[in-house]
Amino acid sequence: MGRALRADAERSVRVILEAAERVLAADPGATLEQIAEAAGVARTTVHRRFANRQALLEALTESAERQLAEAIEEARPDTAPPLVALHRVTANVLRVKGAWSFALGHPAAQACTTGTVWAGVNARCLELFGRAQREGLFHPDADLEWTRQVYYALIGEALHDARGRDPESLAALVADTLLHGVGQRPGAV
Numbered sequence: 001m002g003r004a005l006r007a008d009a010e011r012s013v014r015v016i017l018e019a020a021e022r023v024l025a026a027d028p029g030a031t032l033e034q035i036a037e038a039a040g041v042a043r044t045t046v047h048r049r050f051a052n053r054q055a056l057l058e059a060l061t062e063s064a065e066r067q068l069a070e071a072i073e074e075a076r077p078d079t080a081p082p083l084v085a086l087h088r089v090t091a092n093v094l095r096v097k098g099a100w101s102f103a104l105g106h107p108a109a110q111a112c113t114t115g116t117v118w119a120g121v122n123a124r125c126l127e128l129f130g131r132a133q134r135e136g137l138f139h140p141d142a143d144l145e146w147t148r149q150v151y152y153a154l155i156g157e158a159l160h161d162a163r164g165r166d167p168e169s170l171a172a173l174v175a176d177t178l179l180h181g182v183g184q185r186p187g188a189v
Contacts, residue, residue: 015040016039021060021103063103067100068093068097072092090155150178
């Protein structure tokens with residue numbers, strides 16, 4: 001979608017993408033007609049905005065990835081104190097990934113991605129972890145690539161088994177587990 005859309009067309013695309021996320025999360029094989037029905041728009045409106053199912057998946061993935069990148073930047077990972085940035089990034093990522101689980105995690109949607117956004121997300125994470133390490137939040141010998149992988153796994157588990165927790169409390173749990181593990185802390189009884 002190279003050219004700018006009118007406000008009503010933009011709204012229509014947003015409604016279709018939100019419906020597509022809900023419908024495809026429940027049934028990855030859902031048709032454009034089912035998505036149109038869930039969006040409350042005519043089938044022709046979906047076809048006017050998206051030439052085919054692949055175009056819709058690409059737009060869905062692009063939108064979700066853009067929101068993920070924006071959520072990370074909103075946390076100010078370059079300027080906020082590393083512990084604050086870690087918590088904010090984690091909570092923001094949990095919100096976006098929770099809202100766009102199909103677009104950010106399903107293989108059909110992931111086939112549409114170029115990987116550019118993910119490379120940027122990985123780089124931003126490593127930059128934040130580097131700051132955290134320099135400021136003593138992580139051990140000086142910690143392997144930051146390994147730490148990033150563990151962090152992503154913790155986020156995945158938090159999304160998978162949220163147990164009704166909000167993103168803020170999940171972010172605190174993820175950060176605490178990443179920073180302190182689950183072993184008994186020295187001096188604790």
